[in-house]
Amino acid sequence: MTYRVDLGDQVLQFAIPPGISEDFLDPPVPQRIDLQNPNAFDEVGSAGILSRHWDYRKNGFAPHEGTLTAAIAVNFSEKPLDDLSALQGALRRQADLIYKQAVVRDPKYNGPPIPPLRFDPIKVAGRDGWYVSYRVLPSGYVVPLDKHHYLGIGVYNSVTRPDWREDAQAAANAILNSIHIGPKS
Numbered sequence: 001m002t003y004r005v006d007l008g009d010q011v012l013q014f015a016i017p018p019g020i021s022e023d024f025l026d027p028p029v030p031q032r033i034d035l036q037n038p039n040a041f042d043e044v045g046s047a048g049i050l051s052r053h054w055d056y057r058k059n060g061f062a063p064h065e066g067t068l069t070a071a072i073a074v075n076f077s078e079k080p081l082d083d084l085s086a087l088q089g090a091l092r093r094q095a096d097l098i099y100k101q102a103v104v105r106d107p108k109y110n111g112p113p114i115p116p117l118r119f120d121p122i123k124v125a126g127r128d129g130w131y132v133s134y135r136v137l138p139s140g141y142v143v144p145l146d147k148h149h150y151l152g153i154g155v156y157n158s159v160t161r162p163d164w165r166e167d168a169q170a171a172a173n174a175i176l177n178s179i180h181i182g183p184k185s
Contacts, residue, residue: 001015001016001017001018002014002015002178003015003016003029003050004031005029005030005031005032005033005049006031006032006033006184007032007033007035007074007145007149008034008035008036008145008146008149008184009146009183009184010145010146010181010182010183010184011181011182011183011184011185012049012072012151012179012180012181013178013179013180013181013182014050014072014175014178014179014180015174015175015178016050016052016070016175016178017054017171017174017175019054020052020053020054021053021054021055021064021067022055023053023055023064024051024053026051026052026053027048027051029049029050030049033047033049033074035074035076035146035148035149038076041075041076043097043101044094044097044098044101045075045076045077045094045097046073046074046075046076046094046152047073047074047075047076048071048072048073049072049073049074050070050071050072051070051071052069052070052071053067053068053069054067054068054069054168054171055067056068056159056161056164056167056168065159065160065161065164066157066158066159066160066161066164066165066168067156067158067159068155068156068157068158068159068168068171068172069154069155069156069157069158070154070155070156070172070175071140071152071153071154071155072151072152072153072154073151073152074145074149074150074151074152075090075094075142075149075150075151075152076148076149077090077093077148077149077150078093078148079093080147080148081144081146081147081148081149081150082147084121084128084129084130084144087129087130087142087144087150088116088119088130090150091116091130091132091142092115092116095114095115095116095134096115098114099111099114111136114134114135114136114137115134116132116133116134117133117134117135118132118133119131119132119133120133122141124141124143124151124153124176124179125143125179125180125181126181127143127144127181128143129141129142129143129144129150130142130143138154138156139154140152140153140154141153141154141176143181145181151181153176153179155172155175155176156172157169157172
């Protein structure tokens with residue numbers, strides 16, 4: 001299934017496989033996110049676009065042997081994203097906000113901070129960005145969208161059975177390769 005999401009003066013398009021996990025309540029994909037509306041973003045500056053899960057199991061009664069997860073969000077940065085170093089700073093600030101929100105929600109929270117550990121240069125949808133590794137969170141991709149917004153993209157494969165793992169990885173690669181960002185026509 002192919003989706004198109006208007007993001008300001010740009011359009012994000014991507015394709016995902018059919019089906020969903022019955023164990024997750026995945027929200028619908030929005031048709032548009034108003035980047036100028038501060039209420040479109042949560043307390044850490046993020047607006048979800050895609051959250052989907054696909055379970056791998058022999059049949060509906062068998063326990064699943066892993067899940068393929070895909071997530072895309074548009075994120076806001078108060079500071080301009082003039083270059084990839086600025087994008088790194090935005091990710092560090094967002095990680096700090098996420099940690100502070102966890103402490104606000106639960107003052108007894110004793111988990112570690114979640115700063116990015118490593119940034120590896122990549123291209124997604126023809127744009128330069130980062131493959132970001134964390135100590136606690138799954139790794140993911142980030143690419144700038146405009147001067148104050150960037151996309152966070154995660155495709156996670158926890159499938160353990162080797163033949164299904166290959167299938168899940170092929171689906172993950174297909175999702176990543178389907179992403180296109182272009183001007184609104």
